[in-house]
Amino acid sequence: MDFELTEEQKEFRKNFRAFCEKEIVPRASRVDAEAAFSFENQRCLGEIGFFGLPFPEKYGGIQKPILTCTIAWEELARACPSTFLSCGLSSLFSGMAIHLFGSEEQKQTYLRKLISGEKIGAFALSEPHCGSDMAALKTEARKEGEGRGYILNGTKAFVTNGPIADFVILFAITNPAAAPDRRMSAFIVEKGTPGFSAGPAMEKLGARGSPTSQLTLKECTIAEDHLLGAEGEGSRYATKVKELGRLGYAAYSLGVGQACLEESIRYAQERQAFGRPIAHFQEISFKVADMQMFVDTGRLLTYRAGWMIDRGVEASVDISIAKLFTSEAATWCAANAVQIHGGYGFLKGYKVERLYRDAKLGEIGEGTSEMQRRTIARSLLGEGF
Ligand SMILES: Cc1cc2nc3c(=O)[nH]c(=O)nc-3n(C[C@H](O)[C@H](O)[C@H](O)COP(=O)(O)OP(=O)(O)OC[C@H]3O[C@@H](n4cnc5c(N)ncnc54)[C@H](O)[C@@H]3O)c2cc1C
Known part of the structure; x- marks a missing residue:
């Protein structure tokens, strides 16, 4: 087994981290405090080719292995979890849906400009009454006869980038009578389409610089060429993109955990109590040691999953293991980073206070910890356990 990154990957991490330190880190606190998406971050990331990392040159991408992409996602999340949620997990993964399942024309129209x-x-799948239970969707897409497009009705909930997105990959029921995994189709809905509207950004605990909203569809008519791939394939497409999304969430939590570790080391060496740096107390130094153990293990699991995808090996359960572990580890690291900071960790403006709020999302987004445990258990015990 080879645990070494290639020289190219090491160099890539070094350069991308330097970019994040210069461009993204300085804005992270304000992005959170003002709950405002940074279009400046979006612009810089576009300029250095971040959005093209997993995509072919044909569409303006620079196609790197998923493991290399994972390193970039981790670094961006370390710098600013909100920016990674909006620019990485939501925007980039909507591009992934088009890359994997879209027509050539859709790739030229949407993927190229996203890159x-x-x-x-x-990416709009969840609805107000269901997030974990994909089979309970109610949003409908009715076909009004050949060549007359689809009419969409329904509400989508918790849509990352909802208020700012130029287009949305949106899932709706096209055949309610079909088998559960054949009922749903995926569509590309553009901002400004009559009948389509985004609600205001919701107030959130964490990841506040990533706007989240409801989307409403009222007799919203879209042309047939806005269907993504084939009718009835939505469930399969969503499962595939969400699988990569779960890897993205593992990278999110890894970045948050790493940031907590670094803040904790710095503060433990600086802060004095009883005439010495608090790092001298075993109660503090062991928390830092445990943090390193959690982050390191999470990194091994996350990179293993990325490495498996690059080799074409089935990785669905391994991705769930990586997501489950890193997200719960990040929550633990954030809670202990606040503890190491004492009262200051509880104050607005201290980085660990923000990380504590950002960490929790890792256990909820793109499949809760409970759903990851179900996936892992099912792989061990079979369907009807
Ligand atoms: C900041 C943020 C951004 C998001 N972005 C997006 C986005 O861009 N696009 C999108 O489509 N969605 C998005 N989501 C939605 C997210 O995917 C869902 O919140 C998540 O999947 C959980 O669904 P839910 O909130 O409906 O909870 P529910 O499914 O109602 O679950 C509630 C609780 O019950 C548990 N539970 C449910 N079913 C089971 C079961 N069978 N066994 C055991 N426990 C169970 C869950 O684990 C959870 O603890 C976002 C959410 C947040 C908070």
């Missing part, structure tokens, strides 16, 4: 950073994407 250049000109357009922002979103």
Whole structure:
């Protein structure tokens, strides 16, 4: 087994971290405090080719292995979790849906502009009454006869980038009578389409610089060429993109955990109590040691999953293991980073206070910890356990 990154990957991490330190880190606190998406971050990331990392050159991408992409996602999340949630997990993964399942024309129209950073994407599956239970969707897409397009009605909930997205990959029921995994189709819905509207950004605990909203569809008519791939394939497409999304969430939590570790080391060496740096107390130094153990293990699991995808090995359960572990580890690291900071950790403006709020999302987004445990258990015990 080879645990070494290639020289190219090491160099890539070094350069991307330097970029994040210069461009993203300085804005992270304000992005959170003002709950405002940074279009400046979006612009810079577009300029350095971040959005093109997993995509072919044909569409303006620079196609790197998923493991290399994972390193970039981790670094961006370390710098600013909100920016990674909006620019990475939501925008980039809506591009992934088009890359994997879209027509050539859709790739030229949407993927190319997403890669250049000109357009922002979103991915709308969850609804107000269901997030974990994909089979309970109610949003409908009715076909009004050949060549007359689809009419969409329904509400989508918790859509990352909802208020700012130029287009949304949106899932709706096209055949309610079909088997559960054949009922749903995926569509590309553009901002400004009559009958389509985004609600205001919701107030959130964490990841506040990533706007989240409801989307409403009222007799919203879209042309047939806005269907993504084939009718009835939505469930399969969503499962595939969400699988990569779960890897993205593992990277999110890894970045948050790493940031907590670094803040804790710095503060433990600086802060004095009883005439010495608090790092001298075993109660503090062991928390830092445990943090390193959690982050390191999470990194091994996350990179293993990325490495498996690059080799074409089935990785669904391994991705769930990586997501489950890193997200719960990040919550633990954040809670202990606050503890190490004492009263200051509880104050606005201290980085660990923000990380504590950002960490929790890792256990909820793109499949809760409970759903990850179900996936892992099912792989061990079979369907009917
Ligand atoms: C900041 C943020 C951004 C998001 N972005 C997006 C986005 O861009 N696009 C999108 O489509 N969605 C998005 N989501 C939605 C997210 O995917 C869902 O919140 C998540 O999947 C959980 O669904 P839910 O909130 O409906 O909870 P529910 O499914 O109602 O679950 C509630 C609780 O019950 C548990 N539970 C449910 N079913 C089971 C079961 N069978 N066994 C055991 N426990 C169970 C859950 O684990 C959870 O603890 C976002 C959410 C947040 C908070």
